[in-house]
Amino acid sequence: MRIGELSRRTGVPARMLRYYEEQDLLRPDRAVNGYRVYPEAAVYRVQQIRGLLDSGLTTDIIRRIIPFLDRPDDIHLHPDCLTPELADLLRSEAARIQQRVECLSRNRDRILAYLAAVEAAKQGAGC
Amino acid sequence: MRIGELSRRTGVPARMLRYYEEQDLLRPDRAVNGYRVYPEAAVYRVQQIRGLLDSGLTTDIIRRIIPFLDRPDDIHLHPDCLTPELADLLRSEAARIQQRVECLSRNRDRILAYLAAVEAAKQGAGC
DNA sequence: GCTTGCCTTCTCATTGATGAGAAGGTTTCA
DNA sequence: TGAAACCTTCTCATCAATGAGAAGGCAAGC
Incomplete structure (x- = not known):
């Protein structure tokens, strides 16, 4: 295309x-x-x-x-393709991505917890 | 400070x-x-x-x-603080963050899976 | 054949997050 | 009093991702 x-x-x-x-x-x-x-x-x-x-x-x-x-796919699976430096790069990138995931998850949960708390307060107050 | x-x-x-x-x-x-x-x-x-x-x-x-x-803290917990528009904003932001989390998690897993596969191939080949 | 629409490359502009420096006031300490 | 280390504001520069337009080649339909 x-x-x-x-x-x-x-x-x-x-x-x-x-x-x-x-x-x-x-x-x-x-x-x-x-x-x-x-x-x-x-x-x-x-x-x-x-x-x-x-x-x-x-x-x-x-x-x-x-x-x-x-x-x-098996093309990339040959260990020859992977130099130690490249493996390190991939591991460190995976770790950095993991940090992002944790930060975002934490803050997503906080937003949702806030919304849930407000919802509960509304219910409790009988509004 | x-x-x-x-x-x-x-x-x-x-x-x-x-x-x-x-x-x-x-x-x-x-x-x-x-x-x-x-x-x-x-x-x-x-x-x-x-x-x-x-x-x-x-x-x-x-x-x-x-x-x-x-x-x-209870300061923010009063439902009065939260207009419907603001609640919508928070929900949509939480959803967008969730999308990022999923995208990043998926790709982190792929990187780790690749590393694991190479590791297994090395072991299997007796290198 | 000409128009219309899609493609090419090239160039200039913008926006958000930064880096860096100048010029000058303040605090501290010897 | 003077130097060193901090602070202020202001300005200019950079980098990555993106928007937008010009000038021109190609292709399909009327």
Whole structure:
């Protein structure tokens, strides 16, 4: 598919899809006329990129971890692909992500607890 | 305490503490000479702001939810404080945070699963 | 063939979170 | 009194992600 269709199907502006390519997050083929040509899987890939960006990861981090985020296919499973430095990077990124998860979960719970408490107070007061 | 001490104790540059004040996330008192004066609780507050910023929330969102993130004290518990619009805002923010948590958890799990798979492959291969 | 719509690249602008420095007032301590 | 360490405000710069437009090539339909 071309960039317009990918944009429509993901809701991400074509401008941004070109930017993600510039950042090496996407690597579309090119048609003979120079148009970008994306495989079907690009839809999922773009959604994944958006989710990670919205979660506060930078394109730099996403670029480095995205090869390992796909469904487990045997291509990446060969230990040879994984230098010790890369393994460390992945472990530390997982830890940083975990910190974010904890912080966000904690604060989500506080918001919900507040709402629940107000609800209970309303009930109790018979309003 | 003054801005320098707060900066040292939180590891956040004084420049940023002034910025958070500009963004209405902090409201220090002023000494007679004009110096900012922070209460002890500001240390915790700053850490909370940092965690949320690092998790990808904007100062705008943080400003709107931060009054409800404190330990439950009865000050905020009066339902009168909570207009229906504000309750909706809080619910939707909680939902958005939840989405981030899910996205991040999913990808953290994939990274860890990848690492585990490689580890298992190494063991199996007797390397 | 011309119009319309989609594509290309390039460039300029903006926004939010930061870094950094200047110029000057205050406190402390020797 | 003078130096050192703090504080103030103001300003300019940067970086990542994004918006937006110009200028022009390609393609499908009337």
